[in-house]
Amino acid sequence: MTAIALDIQGRICTGCNNCVVACPVNALELTVINPVTRKKTYNVLNGKAVVVDEDVCNGCGICLMVCPQRAITLTTE
Ligand code: SF4
Numbered sequence: 001m002t003a004i005a006l007d008i009q010g011r012i013c014t015g016c017n018n019c020v021v022a023c024p025v026n027a028l029e030l031t032v033i034n035p036v037t038r039k040k041t042y043n044v045l046n047g048k049a050v051v052v053d054e055d056v057c058n059g060c061g062i063c064l065m066v067c068p069q070r071a072i073t074l075t076t077e
């Protein structure tokens with residue numbers, strides 16, 4: 001099975017929500033992140049960040065196309 005890794009750069013994401021709305025399988029969520037348990041450095045409005053459920057994401061790439069900031073990268077292995 002192909003492994004999908006979706007990375008969202010919190011430093012350039014503006015929290016516009018485009019990707020969340022566009023994802024056909026609801027794999028993305030703009031949510032408050034836990035500063036203690038987060039694994040990456042996020043820097044989005046009010047402590048929120050777009051997070052992805054990679055078990056749900058199918059790698060369609062739609063979120064990449066709707067992101068005005070080009071904040072999302074997708075890799076498959
Ligand atoms: S690649 Fe497709 S399925 Fe995965 S988060 Fe983006 S829009 Fe959703």
Ligand code: SF4
Pocket residue numbers: 008012013014015016017018019020050066067068069070071072
């Ligand atoms: S579309 Fe891009 S800028 Fe907008 S919330 Fe998603 S990752 Fe952030």
